[in-house]
Amino acid sequence: MTDWVMIDSTVLREARKRLSLSYEGVARQIPVSSKTYERYEKNGRVPRELIDTVAGILELDIETAKPAPPRVTDTWSVREDFALDVIGRLERIEELLKFLVTTADTVSET
Numbered sequence: 867m868t869d870w871v872m873i874d875s876t877v878l879r880e881a882r883k884r885l886s887l888s889y890e891g892v893a894r895q896i897p898v899s900s901k902t903y904e905r906y907e908k909n910g911r912v913p914r915e916l917i918d919t920v921a922g923i924l925e926l927d928i929e930t931a932k933p934a935p936p937r938v939t940d941t942w943s944v945r946e947d948f949a950l951d952v953i954g955r956l957e958r959i960e961e962l963l964k965f966l967v968t969t970a971d972t973v974s975e976t
């Protein structure tokens with residue numbers, strides 16, 4: 867699956883025209899077919915792996931966002947919450963079993 871970078875189609879078109887390049891002129895330098903480059907321009911998106919090439923050809927400065935820092939979670943607190951939940955459920959099961967035993971004893975005595 868292709869990872870796309872969105873660039874306003876007007877920016878791509880005006881940069882190409884400023885350099886007096888046709889679709890084919892840009893496409894040959896990438897290299898892709900002229901129809902493929904035309905689609906990039908009209909859709910306002912370029913495959914991420916080609917963005918530096920296209921920016922160089924069209925003399926565009928591309929600012930790329932810094933990747934988000936990795937998300938760090940406190941797995942110990944997640945485990946502790948899970949353990950407390952399990953303990954609570956086990957205690958409830960224990961209460962129900964005691965109730966069933968008491969009820970069974972009462973029924974068997976009658």
